[in-house]
Structure formats: C-alpha cells, structure tokens
Amino acid sequence: MTEKGVSSSGLLFSGSDWNFETLARLYDAIAEIALEELKLDIYPNQLEIISSEQMLDAYSSIGMPLMYQHWSFGKRFAFEEHLYRKGYRGLAYELVINSNPCITYLMEENTAAMQALVTAHAAFGHNHFFKNNYMFQRWTDAGAILSYMDFAKKYVARCEERYGTSAVEAILDSAHALMDQGVFRYRRPPRLSSEKERERVRERLDYEAQTYSDLWRTLPRKKTEGGSEERDREVRERKRNLHLPEENLLYFLEKNSLILEPWQRELLRIVRVIAQYFYPQRQTKVMNEGCATFVHHTIMNRLYDKGKISEGAMLEILQSHSNVIFQPGFDDPRFSGLNPYALGFAMMKDIERICTEPTPEDRDWFPDIAGSGNWRETLLDAWANHRDESFILQYLSPAVIRRFRLFQLADDAGTPYCEVAAIHNERGYEAIRSALARSYDIGIIQPDVQVVDVDLLGDRHLKLQHRVRNGVLLEEATRDATLRHVRRLWGYEVSLEGIDAVTGERLYERSTRQVGT
Structure with a gap:
C-alpha cells in the first residue's frame, strides 16, 4: 500500500499538474525538513493561490494584501501589465507578506515543481527571517499590520467620501513623496494595537474636531526682543520643547503642522506606519533573499536525496534556482x-x-x-x-x-x-x-535630512538641514519638488540648508520662496 496521492515510486508528484492535495503533501514534506532538520522557527502559514492579474495588482499596491486607493497604484498596475502582456517582463512565482500568520501568494500558473520551490523559499525561508531577525522584531509588528491596513483602507475611503478624492490625494501625494524621510531610524516606533487603533483614532478625531479652531491663523506674529544671548536661549528652549533635531519628517509634520486638520494628520500617520513597516526590508535585502534561497536549495536537495521528487522536477528546480x-x-x-x-x-x-x-x-x-x-x-x-x-x-x-x-x-x-x-x-x-x-x-546611501528649527510663535519658518557626505548633493529637480511637498503640509516657508558633515561648512541653501509653490 502507498499513502493516498503518493505514487508507488514514493514521489510527491509526477508531471507538472497539481491540485490542493498535492500542495498539502508538498507542504508537509517541506515542513518536516525545515522544522526538524534546519530548525527554522516560523509564523503560522497561510498559502493563497492567485492569478497573474491578481499578482499584478499586488505589485501595484506595494505587495500589501489590503491597501487604500491612490492614483499612483493604478498607474503602476498599467505599467506592469503592459510589460507583462508584451513579454518584456515576467511575474514573480510568489509574493510573501511579513505578517502573522505569514501570507504567501502562489501563482496558479506555476508547475508542481515550482510550487514546491516557492513554498520552501517564501513560506519557510522568508517566514523564518521575518519572525527572527532583530530588525523586523524591533521595527515592525507582524501581528497587527493586517488589521491596521484594513483600518487604513476604510479610513481613506471615508475621507474621500467626506472631503473629496482630490483633497485626500493631495495629502497622500505629499506624504508619499516624503516616505523615505518618514521613518524612525534610531529610536523604536510605537507598537500598533490594531483593536485599540480604531477606538483611539475615533476618540482623538472627535475631540480634535470639536476643539479645532481656525482663529490661530489670524494671530499676529511674535517679534523677537532682547539681545542675541536671549534669542539664543529662546532657540535652545524651543528646540528642547520640540525635541529637535527630528529625523522623521512625516512624524514632525503630523504632530506640529498648524494647518493640517485632524483627518489629514491621520493620513500622514498611515503613510508613516507603512514606511516604517518596509524600513527593515530595505536594510536586509541580501540577507533576506540569501536566507530564503539557501533554505529552498537545501530543502529541495534533501527531498531529492530522499527520493520524493524526480530528476526531471529537480532539473526544473535547478534551472529556476540558477536564474535567480x-x-x-x-x-x-x-x-x-x-x-x-x-x-x-x-x-x-x-x-x-x-x-x-x-x-x-x-x-x-x-x-x-x-x-x-x-x-x-x-x-x-x-x-x-x-x-x-x-x-x-x-x-x-x-x-x-x-x-x-x-x-x-x-x-x-x-x-x-x-x-x-x-x-x-x-x-x-x-x-x-x-x-x-x-x-x-x-545611513550612507540615503540623504540625512532633519528638522533643525522652527519658531511656532513667530514667522513659523521651518528649517531643514541636509548633512552632506562625501560632497554628494541632492538632485535639484527632486529637491525642489520635495520642498514644495513639505510646504504643502507645513503651510509656511520651508528652507533646506546643506551642511558638510565633516567640516560644518554651509554648501547651499534653498527655500520655497525660490522654488515656488
């Protein structure tokens, strides 16, 4: 007698066709090697079969299973679909989400051999890395991200219904432009609490909506009095009160912008949480992919050695592995x-x-x-x-x-x-x-731009500083466009000063008065 669905030769599958029973057998055989021999520690797995169009949709929404609507995602979808239909670019065999449970999307067009490969690669290799690497443990919350994205999607939709699509997209456009400068790099971000999140947001927005007043815009600007020593003392005092310098530009604008309404602040926070979620992935690309590739290579070879996959399937697996x-x-x-x-x-x-x-x-x-x-x-x-x-x-x-x-x-x-x-x-x-x-x-490959000063009771001029390393300046067009986005969220003049990180020499200064709004 042989196990149900397993051939008399002991192979887990024969040919390229597969069904869900085949996937279950493959998963069990892979899990035995991954957990018992490699000693991997993983989140519970959730495998989902998707079509090529669904994979393109996942591409366009930066790989998240739940995502709010934005015009840039549709543009990305059209671009990726054009390349795919013309044969200029293929699609990934899988997509994996850093969540608990860990969600792995498998392409329905995959052969049985490729389903085995990508299950080992994503559902065990990436999964183990997501759960155990200190960067992901410190900077992300896998257990809450899906619930938070569900909240974010519904919240953005409600804002579009209430305030209009154009108003919402204007804030999201600027927030997306600042995503790289919207993460905490040196201090731990607050943990998400998905169940409490909705209640927290509702209570805070209700309170801010009741207490929000537009009269502050008409207040006269404060004139600085006294000598230079007193002015220096005031500058030090306000920097201490505002916790400056601040590396997270989106966080500073969310908390301190005087023109943003409560719902706009929440949109900034949503974009900031997403930016923080992807922050570890930008720092562990070599390790993450190396880990997953090593795991799938080891597991596939062990299955072959144990006589559970055929030579033909192994050749297909090795060809894909070599391409990767x-x-x-x-x-x-x-x-x-x-x-x-x-x-x-x-x-x-x-x-x-x-x-x-x-x-x-x-x-x-x-x-x-x-x-x-x-x-x-x-x-x-x-x-x-x-x-x-x-x-x-x-x-x-x-x-x-x-x-x-x-x-x-x-x-x-x-x-x-x-x-x-x-x-x-x-x-x-x-x-x-x-x-x-x-x-x-x-820290070297991304610009070091921080908020260094602002007088909230005076002219409200927001001062940013770029610490220039090795003489590498910002590209002028994107620098000026970014300043305009900051100006939109801040509401007042914004300037950016380039300082040599070694000598302290000022290399350039640019303000929104020069670039226009």
Missing part, C-alpha cells in the same frame, strides 16, 4: 549591481563550507566557526542578529571576494580619473569587505 542567483558581469547589458540573491546565497553556502570543510585561510579569518561543524547554528545566529551591512562586514570571506572578482574603485570628484584602490588579493580583502559593507548602510 545569476550574476551578470559588469560589461553585461543586464548588469545593475550585485544581485542580492547571488551574493546572499553565496555567503550562506560559504558559511556552511567554512564550518564543515575549512581551508587554512578560513581558519585565519574565521577562527570561531571554521571547522566547528555547527553551520546550522551559525546561520540561525547570523539571520537573527545582523543586517546586510554588519553581515557582510563579519562574514564576507576572501573566497567569495575572489569568486565575484570584487575590487574597489576610488572616485574623487576633484580628479579626472578613477583609481583602483584595492583588488581581490591579500592586501585588498579587508578594504573591499569594508567598502562593500558601507554600500549597504542605509
């Missing part, structure tokens, strides 16, 4: 930087090799783990306690540097040439590893 981790050369038209799947997977496999089959070089570079045999424990620890920057800085080995043929270029704007500062040799390994790690530091 393909790294084009720098002179290839497809090159757009390091493939996070390729780099992440290479580093995970390298850690496994160092733990089990180390070379003398590995023992010099990684004395704590080389030859220990504890590759599972080492990987679980790395997945839990690192982001891309620190992971690369600690675990990128000379072997991987040589394999990817990495080298470092020194590009000084003051010279007409580039200098090769380090290559993949004994003298260059440390420099290359440090330089690559820095390139994944979100």
Whole structure:
C-alpha cells in the first residue's frame, strides 16, 4: 500500500499538474525538513493561490494584501501589465507578506515543481527571517499590520467620501513623496494595537474636531526682543520643547503642522506606519533573499536525496534556482549591481563550507566557526542578529571576494580619473569587505535630512538641514519638488540648508520662496 496521492515510486508528484492535495503533501514534506532538520522557527502559514492579474495588482499596491486607493497604484498596475502582456517582463512565482500568520501568494500558473520551490523559499525561508531577525522584531509588528491596513483602507475611503478624492490625494501625494524621510531610524516606533487603533483614532478625531479652531491663523506674529544671548536661549528652549533635531519628517509634520486638520494628520500617520513597516526590508535585502534561497536549495536537495521528487522536477528546480542567483558581469547589458540573491546565497553556502570543510585561510579569518561543524547554528545566529551591512562586514570571506572578482574603485570628484584602490588579493580583502559593507548602510546611501528649527510663535519658518557626505548633493529637480511637498503640509516657508558633515561648512541653501509653490 502507498499513502493516498503518493505514487508507488514514493514521489510527491509526477508531471507538472497539481491540485490542493498535492500542495498539502508538498507542504508537509517541506515542513518536516525545515522544522526538524534546519530548525527554522516560523509564523503560522497561510498559502493563497492567485492569478497573474491578481499578482499584478499586488505589485501595484506595494505587495500589501489590503491597501487604500491612490492614483499612483493604478498607474503602476498599467505599467506592469503592459510589460507583462508584451513579454518584456515576467511575474514573480510568489509574493510573501511579513505578517502573522505569514501570507504567501502562489501563482496558479506555476508547475508542481515550482510550487514546491516557492513554498520552501517564501513560506519557510522568508517566514523564518521575518519572525527572527532583530530588525523586523524591533521595527515592525507582524501581528497587527493586517488589521491596521484594513483600518487604513476604510479610513481613506471615508475621507474621500467626506472631503473629496482630490483633497485626500493631495495629502497622500505629499506624504508619499516624503516616505523615505518618514521613518524612525534610531529610536523604536510605537507598537500598533490594531483593536485599540480604531477606538483611539475615533476618540482623538472627535475631540480634535470639536476643539479645532481656525482663529490661530489670524494671530499676529511674535517679534523677537532682547539681545542675541536671549534669542539664543529662546532657540535652545524651543528646540528642547520640540525635541529637535527630528529625523522623521512625516512624524514632525503630523504632530506640529498648524494647518493640517485632524483627518489629514491621520493620513500622514498611515503613510508613516507603512514606511516604517518596509524600513527593515530595505536594510536586509541580501540577507533576506540569501536566507530564503539557501533554505529552498537545501530543502529541495534533501527531498531529492530522499527520493520524493524526480530528476526531471529537480532539473526544473535547478534551472529556476540558477536564474535567480545569476550574476551578470559588469560589461553585461543586464548588469545593475550585485544581485542580492547571488551574493546572499553565496555567503550562506560559504558559511556552511567554512564550518564543515575549512581551508587554512578560513581558519585565519574565521577562527570561531571554521571547522566547528555547527553551520546550522551559525546561520540561525547570523539571520537573527545582523543586517546586510554588519553581515557582510563579519562574514564576507576572501573566497567569495575572489569568486565575484570584487575590487574597489576610488572616485574623487576633484580628479579626472578613477583609481583602483584595492583588488581581490591579500592586501585588498579587508578594504573591499569594508567598502562593500558601507554600500549597504542605509545611513550612507540615503540623504540625512532633519528638522533643525522652527519658531511656532513667530514667522513659523521651518528649517531643514541636509548633512552632506562625501560632497554628494541632492538632485535639484527632486529637491525642489520635495520642498514644495513639505510646504504643502507645513503651510509656511520651508528652507533646506546643506551642511558638510565633516567640516560644518554651509554648501547651499534653498527655500520655497525660490522654488515656488
């Protein structure tokens, strides 16, 4: 006798066709290896089968299963659909949501072999990383995000009915433009409490609607009196009261803008919560995809070794896997930087090799783990306690540097040439590893713009400061457009000052008077 639905050969499936019984068998077999052999710790899984059009819709709404309406999502849908229908771009085999339960969307067009692959990749690899990595534990709330997005979708719809679509979209347009500057990077954001959220919002909005008065706009502006010492004291006092400087621009506007009505403030908060939700994903792309790719590669090979998938299915799986981790050369038209799947997977496999089959070089570079045999424990620890920057800085080995043929270029704007500062040799390994790690530091690759001063009782001039690193200035068109968005939410003059992060020298100053509104 054989198990129901399992062939006499012991295969979990044969051919490309599948049904829900097949998916259940695949899930159970994958879960056994993932939980018992790899020791993964996951949220409960929720697998959903969707069509290509539903996948396109998920693309357009930044991957969230529940999302409010906005014109930009429709524009994105039309763009992605055009590329897909013309054959210029394929669709992802799956999409996974960082939530509890963890939701994984599987394409109905997938073959049985691909359903096995993406289930291992998303429902176990990504799921484990979402649940255990410290960035996601600290900065997101997987248990509340779906309920909060349900609240956000209904709240935006009610605002459109009451205040008009144009008024709502004007606020959302400006909030979306500031999303990258709408996250807490150095302090923990407040946790979402989905059940209490609706009651909190209702009570606060009712109170603010009753107490809101437009008379403050007519108040005369305060004139500063006294000497420079007194003015300096007043500046220090108001900065302390407003907790300046403030890195989260959306949070500051939500709490302190004098022109926003209660419903507009809540829209800013919704966009800010979404920006915070995606903040860890921007810092763990290499690790997250590397973890999921390593997990699916390990599980699929174990299923093949146990005789549960055929050679034909394994060839299909390996072909897809190879496409995922393909790294084009720098002179290839497809090159757009390091493939996070390729780099992440290479580093995970390298850690496994160092733990089990180390070379003398590995023992010099990684004395704590080389030859220990504890590759599972080492990987679980790395997945839990690192982001891309620190992971690369600690675990990128000379072997991987040589394999990817990495080298470092020194590009000084003051010279007409580039200098090769380090290559993949004994003298260059440390420099290359440090330089690559820095390139994944979100504090370096994103502009550091903060609110530094505003006199709420005076002219209400909002002053922003951009700390310029390595002489890299903001692109003029997007800088001026962003200033106009801040001006729309603030209501008064806004200026942006560029300060050299090292010398403190003022490099430029731009205000909304210059760019217009």
